[in-house]
Amino acid sequence: MSDDQKKSFDFMGFRKLASVFSIVLVVASVVLLGVRGLNYGMDFTGGTSVELEYAEAPQLDVVRSTLTDAGYDQFVVQNFGADTIVLVRLAEAGNDKLAEEVAQVLAATGDDLELISSEFVGSQVGDELKEESGLGLLIALAVVLIYVGMRFQFKFGIASVVPLAHDVIIILGVFALFQWTFDLTVLAALLAVIGYSLNDTIVVADRIRENFRKMRVGEPWDIINESIHQTIARTINTSGTTLVVLLALYFLGGEAINNFALALIIGVVVGTYSSIYVSANLLMVMGVSREDLMVPAKEGLADAEEDEQPPEWLNRM
Numbered sequence: 290m291s292d293d294q295k296k297s298f299d300f301m302g303f304r305k306l307a308s309v310f311s312i313v314l315v316v317a318s319v320v321l322l323g324v325r326g327l328n329y330g331m332d333f334t335g336g337t338s339v340e341l342e343y344a345e346a347p348q349l350d351v352v353r354s355t356l357t358d359a360g361y362d363q364f365v366v367q368n369f370g371a372d373t374i375v376l377v378r379l380a381e382a383g384n385d386k387l388a389e390e391v392a393q394v395l396a397a398t399g400d401d402l403e404l405i406s407s408e409f410v411g412s413q414v415g416d417e418l419k420e421e422s423g424l425g426l427l428i429a430l431a432v433v434l435i436y437v438g439m440r441f442q443f444k445f446g447i448a449s450v451v452p453l454a455h456d457v458i459i460i461l462g463v464f465a466l467f468q469w470t471f472d473l474t475v476l477a478a479l480l481a482v483i484g485y486s487l488n489d490t491i492v493v494a495d496r497i498r499e500n501f502r503k504m505r506v507g508e509p510w511d512i513i514n515e516s517i518h519q520t521i522a523r524t525i526n527t528s529g530t531t532l533v534v535l536l537a538l539y540f541l542g543g544e545a546i547n548n549f550a551l552a553l554i555i556g557v558v559v560g561t562y563s564s565i566y567v568s569a570n571l572l573m574v575m576g577v578s579r580e581d582l583m584v585p586a587k588e589g590l591a592d593a594e595e596d597e598q599p600p601e602w603l604n605r606m
Contacts, residue, residue, distance in 0.1 A: 298518075299514060300517045300518075300565060300566075301514050301569065301573065304566065304569070304570045307562075307566035311563075311567055314459050314462070315455060315458050315459065315462075318462020319458065319462070321462045321465040321466050322458075322462060322465050325466070326465060327461065327464060327471040328465075329470075329472070330470040330471060330473075331363070331380055332418065332472040333471070333472065334380065335410045336363075336379055336380045337378070337381055337387055337388070337407060337410075338407065338409075339376070339378075339388045339392070339406075340375075340377075340405040341374070341376075341377065341391075341395065341403065341405060343374075343375065343401065343402045344373070344400075344401035344402070345400075346372035346373050347373075349367070349368070349544075352366050352375060352377075355394060355395055355398055356377070356394065359394045361381075361391075363379065363381075364378060365378040366544075367543075374405070377391055388407030422476050425480070426457065429480060429483055430453055430454060430483070433446075433449060433483070433487055434446045434449070437450070437494070441494055444572060444577050445494050445577075447571060448568045448571040449490050449491070449494065451567065451571055452486060452560075452563035452564060452567040452568045452571075453483050453486055453487060453563075456482055456486050456556055457479055457482065457483065460479060460482065464548075469548055471548075474549035475552045478548075478556065479556070481556070482556030482560060485553075485556065485560055486560030489527070489560060489564040492520055492524070493516060493517065493564055493565065493569065494568065496520050497512065497513055497516040497569070497572065497577075499516075500512045500515055500516050501577075501578075509572075509573065509576075509577060509578060513569050513573065517565055517569060524564065528558075528561045532554065532558075535553050538550040538553075
């Protein structure tokens with residue numbers, strides 16, 4: 290796409306359509322969270338953890354199929370520290386015989402293994418974890434608002450935090466829709482999405498601020514459009530390369546990080562969209578102007594006088 294073709298595309302011309310699209314997605318996500326809720330993993334609901342050591346590294350898919358055939362329903366199987374050590378987490382309540390039963394079921398396939406340890410995590414711990422994780426997300430958004438408000442201007446702070454909340458709500462809505470397991474890895478992905486989306490939004494916001502100060506002619510509509518044109522190549526390249534890595538993680542990383550990769554894939558796509566349309570759209574709604582971003586006269590004069598001072602080494606000559 291040539292520069293003329295890129296500049297002929299009116300990003301802000303679709304802002305009303307984008308607003309309706311975003312509102313529909315957010316409302317649908319909130320409804321899904323209220324009606325279906327999240328399918329919390331054992332990190333939040335509690336369960337039994339069984340650690341086994343094999344003489345030779347087993348195939349995890351075989352371990353999973355063996356447990357499924359034995360009648361176990363909700364469980365997670367993953368390596369723990371080494372290829373020969375397997376951690377099995379089950380949603381069933383802990384009892385003295387559960388770990389031994391699991392070990393016997395897996396040993397019946399002919400594998401030489403040893404039960405190392407087992408422990409039970411109650412649902413109360415999971416409830417506390419839910420509260421703390423929600424509080425962590427709110428604190429992250431509050432810190433972003435304060436930082437961007439101080440770094441740029443308060444309107445930019447609002448236009449940066451709202452897209453982050455928009456991204457997180459939509460990811461949660463998708464997980465509620467498909468009932469994908471929500472565990473600590475997905476929570477980590479949400480925090481990563483906040484950082485990724487913020488970085489993209491800051492790049493666009495910095496260019497908007499720079500152009501408001503540099504371009505003496507043009508309405509806010511034109512200046513924001515120009516700023517998006519100047520950053521769109523960087524945005525697409527960054528998002529594209531990130532998606533390549535995440536798709537590799539999803540298809541090759543194994544079951545243990547599938548949901549982590551899924552949350553990040555959705556977050557990168559939605560975050561790229563929100564950094565262009567949600568953030569810039571909010572700036573238009575709040576009426577951002579040159580007056581909001583101009584350097585105060587006294588500050589500008591002081592900076593100019595400081596720049597005019599000769600270097601210290603020259604004064605010593």
